[in-house]
Amino acid sequence: MTAQFVRILDNNIYARKAVAEAQNAFREYCTVKATPAKGGQVKLAFSINTAHQNTAREVVLEFLNYALDRSVQMDLEETE
């Protein structure tokens, strides 16, 4: 399966655990391959599942929103 969308995330902004949770939450919609990139970053390659090709943009962007939400929640739980 060829990756349709690629995003580079910073591990200082998006927690690894948050990205893993997003991968799990969105497994019905897409397969996301995460590979380490230079400078504490991670490269996410999105392959949208066939049934959700029509909403591929929404799937990727909702995934990123979810990962951001969880990262902020984890940050707040640690600090407050």
Place this chain on the structure above:
Amino acid sequence: MVANSKTAKNNEDIAGLQISSDNLGVYVAVSIDTAIFRRVAVMKTAYWYTDQCYVFVAKGDAPDSLKIELRAKEPAETDFLESLARAFCNRLLDQQVREMIAIETGEIRDALVKKAFFEGSKHLDPTILQSNESAVPSPGQSYKDDPLGVE
């Protein structure tokens, strides 16, 4: 979602805001200086905006900066993205002030909470906490009767 190229070009001139597009559509990018705005304020603001738009946060091009990408959830004109970015900046300023006040008043707040819990711990006997029900109207009584002639 189709960006008006003329509008997009004009918006590139606005300091801190840039409207661009990629394979996920049109977005407005806001550059935030983390020497001015605390990172936690930026992240909390981004968190608040995830319900109304798509938000992506990345390190900025300049050191000590963050780049926020905002995308509309529904098809929208570039004017909408620009106003979204401006509202984001206002909300960020609001959050930054809240953070500063929280830091400045943190000790007072902690002292008040400690005092409140300490006072509460002095009344652990439930019989002391029973309310006085003597003034509660009995069945058949009504405030309309006004037996004390309050009116």
